[in-house]
Amino acid sequence: MRTPGPAAYKQSMRLFILIACLLLASPAHAQPVHGAPIRALAVLPDWSVVSAGLDATIIVHRLSDGAATILQPAHDGAVNAIVALPDGGFASAGADGGVAIWSRTDTLPVRWLEGHTGPIAALAVNGEAIASASWDGTAWV
Amino acid sequence: MLEGHTGPVNGVAFLSDGTPVTAGYDGTIRAWPEGTSRALARYAAPQNALIATVDGLASAGADGTLHLLSEDGRDRATVEAGIGPLVALASDGNRLAVAALSGTVLIIDTATAQAITAINTGETALWTLGFTDDGTTLITGGSARAPRRWDVATGRALGPIGTVPAPAAAQADRGAQLFRACAICHATGADSASRAGPSLAHLFGRAPASLPDYPYSDALRRLSAPWTRDSVAQLFEIGPQRFAPGTKMPEQRLADPDDRAALMDYLERATK
Numbered sequence: 487m488r489t490p491g492p493a494a495y496k497q498s499m500r501l502f503i504l505i506a507c508l509l510l511a512s513p514a515h516a517q518p519v520h521g522a523p524i525r526a527l528a529v530l531p532d533w534s535v536v537s538a539g540l541d542a543t544i545i546v547h548r549l550s551d552g553a554a555t556i557l558q559p560a561h562d563g564a565v566n567a568i569v570a571l572p573d574g575g576f577a578s579a580g581a582d583g584g585v586a587i588w589s590r591t592d593t594l595p596v597r598w599l600e601g602h603t604g605p606i607a608a609l610a611v612n613g614e615a616i617a618s619a620s621w622d623g624t625a626w627v
Numbered sequence: 628m629l630e631g632h633t634g635p636v637n638g639v640a641f642l643s644d645g646t647p648v649t650a651g652y653d654g655t656i657r658a659w660p661e662g663t664s665r666a667l668a669r670y671a672a673p674q675n676a677l678i679a680t681v682d683g684l685a686s687a688g689a690d691g692t693l694h695l696l697s698e699d700g701r702d703r704a705t706v707e708a709g710i711g712p713l714v715a716l717a718s719d720g721n722r723l724a725v726a727a728l729s730g731t732v733l734i735i736d737t738a739t740a741q742a743i744t745a746i747n748t749g750e751t752a753l754w755t756l757g758f759t760d761d762g763t764t765l766i767t768g769g770s771a772r773a774p775r776r777w778d779v780a781t782g783r784a785l786g787p788i789g790t791v792p793a794p795a796a797a798q799a800d801r802g803a804q805l806f807r808a809c810a811i812c813h814a815t816g817a818d819s820a821s822r823a824g825p826s827l828a829h830l831f832g833r834a835p836a837s838l839p840d841y842p843y844s845d846a847l848r849r850l851s852a853p854w855t856r857d858s859v860a861q862l863f864e865i866g867p868q869r870f871a872p873g874t875k876m877p878e879q880r881l882a883d884p885d886d887r888a889a890l891m892d893y894l895e896r897a898t899k
Contacts, residue, residue: 521808529757535766535788537755537774542877543811547788548772549759554788556811556823559877562868604635608676612641619649621635626642 520545527569528576532590536576538565544578544588558594560586567609569616577616579606585618638677638716640684642698650686667700678716678723680737683722687713691712691726691743695740704740708733717765719758722779724765726756732767734779746782748775770866802893806888808879815897824876830854830898835871859894860887 500561520539527537538544542565544557563581568575571587575596579585583602604621611617638650652673655666672690683697691713693706710727717724722743723735730753734744750769750770757766764785765777776785806815811822820826825841835850836843850871852858864887867876881887 520772521811523752523754523770523772524774525754527755527757527766527768527774529759529766531760533759535757535774537768539772541808541811541879549776549788549870552788558823559812559875562878578662607635607637608639610639610641610647610679612645612647615641615645615647617639617641617647617649619639 522564525564525566525580525613526568526578528570530570530590531574536570536578536588537570538568538578538580540564542580544568555593557588560595560598563605566605566607567618569609569611571611571616572613577609577611579609579618581605583620585609585616635677637673638686640677640679641681641887642684644827648677648684650677654688656684656686656696658700668694668702669698672692675712675714676716678718680718680723681720682737685716685718685725685737687716689713689726691727693723693735695737706733706740706742708742714753715755717757719762720760722758724756724758724779726767728751728754730769732756732765732777734765734782735838744779746777746784748777800889800893801886801892802889803897805881805890806897807891812876815894827894827898830859830894831856844871844873844875846871847875856891856895860891863887863890 499608518541520541522541524537525539527535527536533549534626535547535549536544542559542561544565546555561580561582561604565578565580568576575589577585577587583604583606585599587595587597602620606618607621608619609616635652636649640647640648648656650656654670654673656668658665658667670688672688674686674694675689676687685701686694689712691708691711693708693713695704697703706822708725710731711729712727713725714728715726721737723737724732725735726732729751730748732746732748733742735742748767750771753767753769755768755788763779765779766774768774773787775787778785812822813829814826821841825838832853834853836847863881864868866878866880867874868878881890
């Protein structure tokens, strides 16, 4: 028999916290709201709404019953743009100049793209391509 | 990388052939075929948002004007929305929703450039919006801090997705109001479980990173002096990343000393 090592312990704690968050976010409780105005949102094909605030928090709301999931903090600063991706996930970007790619199932980004030296104001998607527009005066594809 | 705008780029979209187009603070709309750049249109005012529609592009101006243009840049229609600076656009194919910072949304038929519905969201600052896939519902986001739903056909409110705490209570207690930004990640009650961040129950006098069942970062574990009003206030005066470089708590600051004092008052009461 193997006893779980510290890594496994950490992993299970993460899971526990995730479940705790999901429970806290269940419809029986008050829904979480952003700590600051909402700056960006996207409606996903599975009828959930991803919203992000000037407080950097990203929340996924299920439209059917209002159940909400708070995602792990990923951005340093305001999130200015969210777009739905063709695979059901979404991308977020903002003041930190990075683009986070999220799947619909993970509460941590699955990828992180960098390149801008200034805040990102907008995102657009065309198939596999994501374009970002930045206050640094440039756009990346 | 696409360079050519003189100033911030505020909007980006793709033409039907996959060519990226951008809208800038400099008032221009530029297309970027194969890494080259060509101005499609030039407007007097900064352009805040750009979106592709079935018949071309729509660009929202800081002067309150909505421009509908064809993919080659010809002006199809100009809509003087009359609702103040425009900040966001959404499209469900034939219809366009344009949001003004002032809180008003117009639903516009892209073929006729006529407004079909006006929605007054009541937001003091409206920032973003989107259609549901079936086009029946519009979701808006802004200063109300929770997304809200609207019937596209009638403009009627369908209510928030999440509930918003009563504003009256918040005004009465600045500290409680400030703590809402923290409550997303932190609980305060005596036996409350940790959320994304550790529970703050009995915070003052507690050693940093001392909850046995919370996976703290090494950055926080390295701190030793127990939390006090002063140290927690300092944490948000200089920001977590300077206070404990490498901490998992996202960067956030409270610049106003009165705000910090109000938050510490609230924490003293709520975490007892």
